[in-house]
Amino acid sequence: MPGTAGKHRISRRTKIATGVMALAVAAGGITAATTFGASDQASADEADPALYIDILKVKPNNFEPANSRGASTGTFTVDCGRNENQHFNPDNFVAQPGVRNGAQHLHDYVGNLSSNADSNNKSLEAAGTTCKNGDKSAYFWPVVRIDTGDEEKNPPAKSPDGDRDQAAQAAASPVITCPDVASRLPDVPDSAMAEVNRNLDLLDTQIDEANKRLISTRGQGGPNFVQNAILGPLKDKRVATIDRMAIAIGRTAAKPQGLDALAPCTLKEQAGTGGNPASNGGGAPGGAAQQITCPDVASKLPAVPASAKAEVDRNLQLLNTQLQEANQRLVSTQGQGGPNFVQNAILGPLKDKRVATIDRMAIAIGRTAAKPQGFDALAPCSLGQGGNNGNNGGATATPPLPGPDANNELPENDGRIQRPAKVGITFRGSAAGKVVAMPKFLRALSGDAKPSINGTKNTRAAWTCTGFENRLTDKYPICPEGSKVERIHDFPSCWDGKNTDSANHRTHIVFPDRNGRCAAGFTAVPQLRTTLVYDIPHDIQVKKQYKVDSFPSEKHNPLSDHDDFANVMSQSIMNQVVNCINRNKTCTA
Structure with missing residues (x-):
């Protein structure tokens, strides 16, 4: 059950920027040893010092709802290791399927060995796992780094492992x-x-x-x-x-x-989707050859008056929705029409929508400040294609996003990667009653990687210190001596009973209310809680020299912390989870 947390304020240094999807060269697994940086002057890309807080100044705010009669109070904990095999990449097949380097920051992975941008249901099923009980689910989150300015570079990238190659081959055939x-x-x-x-x-x-x-x-x-x-x-x-x-x-x-x-x-x-009849088309694409990308609007805006901020934010979100819908149509209409089909049926209408949306923002700003000029030039979008520029009505190919360099560093995400000292993966029950099995291949998100774009509706305070788990903060905690930095990620646990995914990757599975109850039409499934504990030296915390990887627009804002999950448990393992929880037992696998 999620902790109670109020609305959060975005850092003054966090810029508003639209998320631009683009293709990049594939990034293989990345090797990174766990060390601790020396205490020295912070580098130029440190997180904003205002984003750190003494955990003792955070009031207790994380309380479990009271259990009703018939509540399911059991727990089922899975041991999937601490990413000892060093599986890293800047992909996210849950939120941005098929987009290589789509996250623009590194993720730590445990569980499924093949998780990457091109993962789909079949490739995940074909892969191995780090989980001791054979659970093939994918669990992943942004890495944490120590940033002192003098740490060694991370070792060069390793080749994709055999499981990843095998899964990619399996994903290409019908299923x-x-x-x-x-x-x-x-x-x-x-x-x-x-x-x-x-x-x-x-x-x-x-x-x-x-x-x-x-x-x-x-x-x-x-x-x-x-x-x-x-x-x-x-x-x-x-x-x-x-x-x-x-x-x-x-x-x-x-x-x-x-x-x-x-x-x-x-x-x-397998047109890029490994399916499950229960998913209603919600599977993740196995590989996106083409992607529509649009110019960034938010970063070009002048200072937005307070009176216009709500309307501007609303229309920035609409730009993201329009882009997402256009990319979905690009996939669903693949092969249709003549050489100008994409331009006439997708890119043209998208431009018209963007012109109107951008104009609304300019008018809103212009009511109390100088109206920005020339923004219509940001309306046209283009079609990029990974590794191959096709003839799509004359659309211009978009340059790829920068991938990891020779030392595995990504732009604006640097420092020494910290492997968690402890990773806890636990499925929990419902305060309101029994839980049912979650369907295989269910996708779920916790938190929001782009709060400066999407707002704070889906963000979750996730930072704390060991021994202070009843205090969650949206800032980086400075812990007392003997206490360790900890991240707690609770996932939504009210399933719509039909879909394994949805267009925004959220509406098919949502959080219960503060009393632990699911809304009408939703059913409680086991709730995943991931806990990550880090051995970050106390002086590094005090000097504010650790940070989470993020999209460049988020400037390492701890509020952008997030977590992703795809259920690839066998039906018998899921049945064990449900029965352990509903019988109020404590189980470890």
């Missing part, structure tokens, strides 16, 4: 996807648990075998070969497997009905 069964099961009696979990594992095995056969028989048979030789037999196996689970549950409880409807599976072409 068989099946409805999630674990999330549709009722409460499983203890007497049936072993048999149910055994058959949930068998369902996963059956899908894996069917996908392998799909690859090995490619090109064989007629138009109905896949249906008759693979999907049909798979359905029959699933009917029998699901029926065994229903019978096992029915021995000591009400036998679940209608589960046979979950038996049929479907074939999806």
Whole structure:
């Protein structure tokens, strides 16, 4: 359950800037050892000193809601290590699928070994994991660095690992996807648990075998070969497997009905999306060859009068939405029309929308200050293409974003990377009642990486010190001697019951209210809490020489801290999570 936190003020040095999506050269995994910088003069790219606070000056503000009768109070903790294998990249397949270096800052990864910009459901499923219980989920967050100005550079980038190569190959072929069964099961009696979990594992095995056969028989048979030789037999196996689970549950409880409807599976072409029928098209693209990019507007604005700020912010957000919708249309209409289709059907209308939106901002500013001139020149957008400039109605290719340099440093994100001393990944219950299984391939976000653009609606105070977890702050904490810097990321836990993703990656799974209750139409699933503890020397804290990686526009604002998750647990592991939580147990895997 999330802690209670009020609205947060953005640093005076944080600039408003629109997020521009662009393609970049691929960044492989990055190697970085954990050391502590010397106490010396801070470099030119330190975080604003005003963004640090003594944790003792933060009042207690993080309280759990009272448990109602029937609350689920169990916890399930997964050991996925501390990124000892040094899996880093500046990608984010949850928030910016298919955009290499889309994050413009490095992420720390644990769990799934193949996580990168091109990840999709199938590639994630094919990869290995650092989690001891076999959980293939992806967990990732921005790295923290010590920035003293004299630390050694991070070692050169390592080659992409075998899992990443294997996953990329797997993502290129069609995939068989099946409805999630674990999330549709009722409460499983203890007497049936072993048999149910055994058959949930068998369902996963059956899908894996069917996908392998799909690859090995490619090109064989007629138009109905896949249906008759693979999907049909798979359905029959699933009917029998699901029926065994229903019978096992029915021995000591009400036998679940209608589960046979979950038996049929479907074939999806891998047009960049690894699917799941439960996802309703919410899977992440496996690779985006093209991306629309637009000139930055916010950074070109003059000082915005207080009377115009709300309207300007609203229209800046609208520019982002317009760009996102245009990129989505670019994907959905791929291959349609003639050589001028993109220009006439997407880029042209997008320009018209941007002209009107930009003009509204200029008018708002002009009511109480000088009206900015010449902003219409920022309206036209262009189509960039990674590694290949195609003929798309004469659109101009956009230069790639700068990638990591020879020492793995990214622009405006430098300093010595700090590996967490401790990583805690725990799934928790609901104060209002039982939880249900989250569907496989569910995506979720905690926090917002661009508060200067998006506002503070989705930001979360995440910083604290060990021993002071009831005090969360949106600033970098300075901890007492013997206490360590800590980040606590709570994820939303009220699922809409249908989608594994949504256009803004948020509306399909939201936070409960302050009493721990989900809104109408939403159901509680296990809530993920990630805790990250760092051995940052006390003098480094006092000298304000540590910071989190961020988009350049955020200037290392700690309010931009965020976390990402994609559920790739097997159905049996998810079933163990749910039953542990609903039985109020404390489990570790």
